[in-house]
Amino acid sequence: MTGHRKDFPILAKEIYGKRLVYLDNAATSQKPNSVIDTISDFYRSDNSNIHRGVHYLSEVSSERYEKAREKVSSFIGADEPAEVTFTAGTTDSINQVARSLEPVLRGNEVLITGVEHHSNIVPWQLAGARLRAIPMDKDCDLLTDSIEITDRTKLIAISHASNVLGSINPVREVTRIAKEHDIPVLVDAAQSIQHLPIDVKDIGCDFLAFSGHKMYAETGIGVLYTSERFSEIMPARGGGGMVDKVTLEGTTYLKPPLRYEAGTPHIAGAISIGAAIDYMQGIGMDKIRRHEHDVYSYARERLLETDGVTVYGNTGQMCGSISFNLENIHHYDTGLILDKMGIAVRTGHHCAQPLMRTLGIEGTVRASFALYNTKEDADALIDGIGKVRMMHA
Amino acid sequence: MTGHRKDFPILAKEIYGKRLVYLDNAATSQKPNSVIDTISDFYRSDNSNIHRGVHYLSEVSSERYEKAREKVSSFIGADEPAEVTFTAGTTDSINQVARSLEPVLRGNEVLITGVEHHSNIVPWQLAGARLRAIPMDKDCDLLTDSIEITDRTKLIAISHASNVLGSINPVREVTRIAKEHDIPVLVDAAQSIQHLPIDVKDIGCDFLAFSGHKMYAETGIGVLYTSERFSEIMPARGGGGMVDKVTLEGTTYLKPPLRYEAGTPHIAGAISIGAAIDYMQGIGMDKIRRHEHDVYSYARERLLETDGVTVYGNTGQMCGSISFNLENIHHYDTGLILDKMGIAVRTGHHCAQPLMRTLGIEGTVRASFALYNTKEDADALIDGIGKVRMMHA
Amino acid sequence: MRDTVQEEIIKQFEGLEWLDRYALLISFAKELEPMDAKFRTEKNSISGCQSRVWIISHKEDGRLMFHLDSEAMITRGIMSLLMKVVNNRPPREVVDLDLYFIEEIGLKSNLSPARADGLASIIRRIREVAEGEMN
Amino acid sequence: MRDTVQEEIIKQFEGLEWLDRYALLISFAKELEPMDAKFRTEKNSISGCQSRVWIISHKEDGRLMFHLDSEAMITRGIMSLLMKVVNNRPPREVVDLDLYFIEEIGLKSNLSPARADGLASIIRRIREVAEGEMN
């Protein structure tokens, strides 16, 4: 697993004359050469609009776009490509589901968890649903035994992994309980798709949402998996490419996936997801998981044994993010000083204000890992923290 | 104006051993090297998530993203960058307006024209509005004298230029009339932004929508201009980056433009629009208009003087698209044969079924022009048409 | 499994330039007996085609006979080839038939799932009809 | 227009490495008298900052006196510099003041409109207060 750093050209960059230690992967990942080249090659030799053309380039583009859909489909274990819709990102995916299910949700309830990202909170509010959080213990572990489903509960929407704590939610257990009550489950996989092998059939969810840019692909592209039993819900958006017959009086819609892709999609973005999947599969998701787990555990342990560091959350299964604070030092100061040492972390509430309120804090410093990070990066972080503490002494 | 073809690497390609004559620009434009390189350079050296980072790359990315917003703002003559929202495309822009205005539109009426693209039809239907078309004459010219505004009319939504006919709608005249009744106007500029100098203040519209991919930039990115007086409407989407305070009970939103950009935006896409604007302004929009007008008029004239060709629509001001059919020859056959001669056109209803119904046809062959097209391309089209007719003789 | 009708078609297209292949398809189209207007209904049409395509069928002595038609000549030419290959076979054979000639005469791109006008949906319909007739 | 307070600040930062600049800001922060908790209210806070920032002001003999504070030490250090530069001037002068030292000591990126935590909003607030006091 060593040596993947060199696949990512940006990582060769020096920041303030220091080696870049990029630990802001939960915000967005860097891109390997193969993905960057796929995008420019596409624009240099195949670019065209898709689906509706009679000409050669349009055929090639359509084929590459649909190929990317197939790759995503098999990457997440969907039954067929038609269950995969390309969207603009996780946030967009969740908003589309909220919009489509609005008639059911309005005035009713969506069950979430206490660690959700705003993107899995606000869309449900805009659709007129009330939100209730599944209880968690003091380590922010979900108490699935306390899931309480009422007549008003119309959906459970939970993140697979927390973008703040790195904790992995027991999604399988949640879908099992939801099935008993025939409640659909949406899984926000924004922070798991790049770290864990994922199989939607195994998870048993009805919707799965994630972003390209956090999994080594382009910005502006995301995925919404929709299980076949929701293939006939109202499309959230209207426009070209998703309709059968249009009159001013009314419109009929095509079948999925076209039904849910109004307008010209982000063709290059979809193709870049295909390239990113090729890249990850070239290494192997299991191998990525093992390597990241090693680095993640090492970093977490070193942080825990560092004086004056509080690390948040503590569940058995974790990936991606570690959140911490230094005693008597504001997270913003920590972030600014680390930055000047070439270490990129994120600070603040990480779009998870309800969790911050539960933890009784304003924000954290978050270090988040990708396949190219190493124990060396974790060491650099620990050294940096030493420096931050010294400067505040 | 000659010589711009060489800025577009894809145009050097041969299709079936023939020089590529790309006349499907209304579907999507090709990209100049400067835009392609901007995208890959961004991923190679600056990529990061924006707005919420304390670190160097995040600062650089944020700055480049906001710079792009400023470029768009001055390109369209907005009062300030905050009036410019990045979206996923024209379709997305229009859907966002429809969603935000839904409380006003539902059960009421949106006035459109008879030449609209489905993307300016279906979103209003999904928002529960009824549609009525402003009458047009037999040449598909808008009869602005016949605009009839009732108590139920809550919005006028018109395309600036038709993607089928190439006709330019009298948008200024429409906004003037709308202002008398205090009705907001949305202009779909998907087919004008790449061809005409545009000034939103001069047009006097409240909303303007267009796509990056049709103006030499990336797929998956678009723009929605919203005049300051609509700066406090409900956001259409919820998620990270657009909220002030979030609790499970309720949420407050930031001011524009952040308010309308939920989730991680298409950062590279936005930057690519900036690069595309630089490219176009490097040539000059007036010069582009003059050149395109020459080529367009030439092509139209040659088509009109070709035996057995019907050209649709006939207004004074035109740009971009020309739609036609060959006598007794199906548009699909025409398109397939032209393709094999290296000439890329589009055939079908062009996502404008209501217009097709008005014209009493199933579809057309559409040739659409960009700044890199020349009279030579028009000649190739005419030659190709000759060949198509010969093969059907 | 190769079959003689397809082999013959492939031979006719062999070595032809693209425009000549289309010219040949158009000549086949011209020979095809047009479908009576009364059968050109919504119900008999196949959706998702760039040019409208209609299909009807009947059984003669246990063998399936399809009649296909389209507004567009090239599509019509392909329909005529499909009829040559598919017709006059028992349903079971139609279901199992490997229509390899499509790829070999260069029309595979028309089969791509990416294309709304895919030949794929026409072939799917033919197979569905045949399956229905097997029971 | 150059002014002596800013010149002096710039001199102190001259030639320093980034970490030393921050260390200096932190030392200024430590010298700053903390704002009484009762003034640290929502109303006195400036929104859009990554670390919370509070601002209060009063006039003494026609001169404006600001008190700024923040939870974060580096921000607090910047606040302390701002107070040194801005305080004790008539409102008109505050409105017109060119705060060039910010760029020269390398904090310009904290001013970028792209950053929610921009110093820009703090400076805007100072100017607004001063404008209000001019009338």
Ligand SMILES: Cc1ncc(COP(=O)(O)O)c(C=O)c1O
């Ligand atoms: C007039 C018009 N409006 C809207 C659209 C939709 O644009 P997009 O597919 O980029 O969302 C198009 C593109 O075909 C168009 O021509």
Ligand SMILES: Cc1ncc(COP(=O)(O)O)c(C=O)c1O
């Ligand atoms: C758990 C989680 N959900 C949703 C999102 C939103 O993703 P995007 O901004 O790509 O739409 C994020 C990204 O920060 C996330 O971490």
